[in-house]
Amino acid sequence: xxxxxxxNNLIILVxxxxxxxxLPLVLNxxxxxxxxxxxxxxxxxxxxxxxxxxxxxxxxxxxxxxxIGGWVLLRLNYAxxxxxxISLVAGGIITAIISSILALPALRMRGLYxxxxxxxxxxxxxxxxxxxxxxxxxxxxxxxxxxxxGAFRRPLIAQSDVSYLRYVLTVAALCIAVAGVxxxxxxxxxxxxxxxxxxxxxxAGIDVTFFKMWAFALSGFMxxxxxxxxxxxxxxxxxxxxxxSDSILLFALAIVGxxxxxxxxxxxxxxxxxxxxxFNDFGVSADLTLVIFGAALLxxxxxxPRGIAGQILSGFAGLxxxxxxxxx
Amino acid sequence: xIDVKNLTVRFGGVVALNQLxxxxxxxxxxxxxxxxxGKTTLTNALSGFVTVASGSASVNGLNLIDMAPxxxxxxxxxxxxxxxxxxxxLTVEDHLATVLDAKGANRSLxxxxxxxxxxxxxxxxxxxxxxxxxxxxQRRLTEIAKCLVGAPRVILLDEPGGGLSETEMKExxxxxxxxxxxxxxxxxxxxxxxxLIRDVCTSTAVLDFGKLIAYGPTAEVLEDxxxxxxxxxxxxAAND
Ligand SMILES: Nc1ncnc2c1ncn2[C@@H]1O[C@H](COP(=O)(O)OP(=O)(O)OP(=O)(O)O)[C@@H](O)[C@H]1O
Ligand SMILES: [Mg+2]
Numbered sequence: 001x002x003x004x005x006x007x008n009n010l011i012i013l014v015x016x017x018x019x020x021x022x023l024p025l026v027l028n029x030x031x032x033x034x035x036x037x038x039x040x041x042x043x044x045x046x047x048x049x050x051x052x053x054x055x056x057x058x059x060x061x062x063x064x065x066x067x068i069g070g071w072v073l074l075r076l077n078y079a080x081x082x083x084x085x086i087s088l089v090a091g092g093i094i095t096a097i098i099s100s101i102l103a104l105p106a107l108r109m110r111g112l113y114x115x116x117x118x119x120x121x122x123x124x125x126x127x128x129x130x131x132x133x134x135x136x137x138x139x140x141x142x143x144x145x146x147x148x149x150g151a152f153r154r155p156l157i158a159q160s161d162v163s164y165l166r167y168v169l170t171v172a173a174l175c176i177a178v179a180g181v182x183x184x185x186x187x188x189x190x191x192x193x194x195x196x197x198x199x200x201x202x203x204a205g206i207d208v209t210f211f212k213m214w215a216f217a218l219s220g221f222m223x224x225x226x227x228x229x230x231x232x233x234x235x236x237x238x239x240x241x242x243x244x245s246d247s248i249l250l251f252a253l254a255i256v257g258x259x260x261x262x263x264x265x266x267x268x269x270x271x272x273x274x275x276x277x278x279f280n281d282f283g284v285s286a287d288l289t290l291v292i293f294g295a296a297l298l299x300x301x302x303x304x305p306r307g308i309a310g311q312i313l314s315g316f317a318g319l320x321x322x323x324x325x326x327x328x
Numbered sequence: 329x330i331d332v333k334n335l336t337v338r339f340g341g342v343v344a345l346n347q348l349x350x351x352x353x354x355x356x357x358x359x360x361x362x363x364x365x366g367k368t369t370l371t372n373a374l375s376g377f378v379t380v381a382s383g384s385a386s387v388n389g390l391n392l393i394d395m396a397p398x399x400x401x402x403x404x405x406x407x408x409x410x411x412x413x414x415x416x417x418l419t420v421e422d423h424l425a426t427v428l429d430a431k432g433a434n435r436s437l438x439x440x441x442x443x444x445x446x447x448x449x450x451x452x453x454x455x456x457x458x459x460x461x462x463x464x465x466q467r468r469l470t471e472i473a474k475c476l477v478g479a480p481r482v483i484l485l486d487e488p489g490g491g492l493s494e495t496e497m498k499e500x501x502x503x504x505x506x507x508x509x510x511x512x513x514x515x516x517x518x519x520x521x522x523x524l525i526r527d528v529c530t531s532t533a534v535l536d537f538g539k540l541i542a543y544g545p546t547a548e549v550l551e552d553x554x555x556x557x558x559x560x561x562x563x564x565a566a567n568d
Contacts, residue, residue, distance in 0.1 A: 186429040192418050200413035205401035205430030
């Protein structure tokens, strides 16, 4: 079972690496932009999955954290001469720290109460972003000018949109690999214990507060990196991108996509960015996407707790098994 | 040595432990008493899961009351729960690994420690089986094996025999009997099974309504009229 699963992983990995090289060749420039942001929001959704799948915690402030990562990257881009990748990692780390601090009041809460606290956080950041906007090369700490003055620097190896998509795919894959390693080692075991029973975890010597904060930090790191990547993709950020309602939407889509496999996060990112774009193409109202997502969430919760990714993977496993038995 | 002095624990109006004073010196000691007597509350107080209203508790001279539960565990206070605690998607060996993770055990020694504990408990063959696929007896033994890794100093076992069959009980008796000689930890064993207590505990304490009503060599305590009355009285009440 483990072997078929890892073989599935391998096949999917090959498909995605192939996609990294093929996609830019077949997509037109608009679709390259859409796929780039889909992957970026997929990374943010993967952060939501860390908290939900590992600890059962609902975080409705992920989009706000994406905004923080983006803000830090823009700030560093205009204030310093640091290379893009360094600023990106700095944004990830700062967002991780903020995320784990935000976790403090949440440590004693679960379920709906935690969800409400994180939603209030998202609302607060929505207001802050609206009031101060994002740095675009202006003066002072907030760095906002009427007319953008500074120049934006993308990574040297990823100047064009096509190479930037490849950069984004690579960074996202690395981050998701880091989260995967967490799952299989000390933190993953500690999280599993905590999820089952905090008392039992403490009895095993696990520092519950520390490992919860660590999970928030990892989730926040992924959001912060996603925010930096988004800033790099658009070369500027707008406060309207980081509204609290989108945090709810992304959370719902992370569940719909499937929180137990990275494929689910990718699906969530695609749904988050692609569906509205597609519907726009067909001239369907964007509000309709909300209705569809709501129905999909209900479907996921009631009949497919492992999400679309779970359904794809078990279909895949069934296929592999079928082929193996027919070969015998 | 476990040294409890004037320990009081309250849940609202219920006094679960009432000025309890108890000095546990033997290597394997039993703790019995009717339902609701305060046995689990005492294990919880020692491991840090209930708030103590007054009094003190120390183990080997170390004051426990000020320590967080996970610190007590890292120091070497292991416990099992009355309601067995197994994580569905962790393997048996991962359950033990969490304890060693927390204690910062050396990597090269870790596998040896896990194999030794699992082998001792007789569940080495299921080391890679996930919690969800274990039968109730294997779950019990996993929880006990978890108490054995990482050089425990004191092990509190809260009704490990609950819900087991006759043959399983026999097996469990052997396991518990050998823990002290094999791993050197002091054991406080809570159970309703008098056979188990008689077999493994040199001395036994009896609680009723949060108070110590008898304490001494196991054989004497089990013959004590006050103890018999406490059990019978409760059973009579339960049958009403
Ligand atoms: N968390 C709690 N909240 C309220 N009351 C509690 C709590 N835990 C225990 N009690 C009460 O404290 C008293 C002692 O309970 P405890 O669980 O220690 O008994 P016990 O000796 O372990 O019984 P049993 O043999 O049934 O396990 C009981 O009256 C119980 O109802
Ligand atoms: Mg009890």
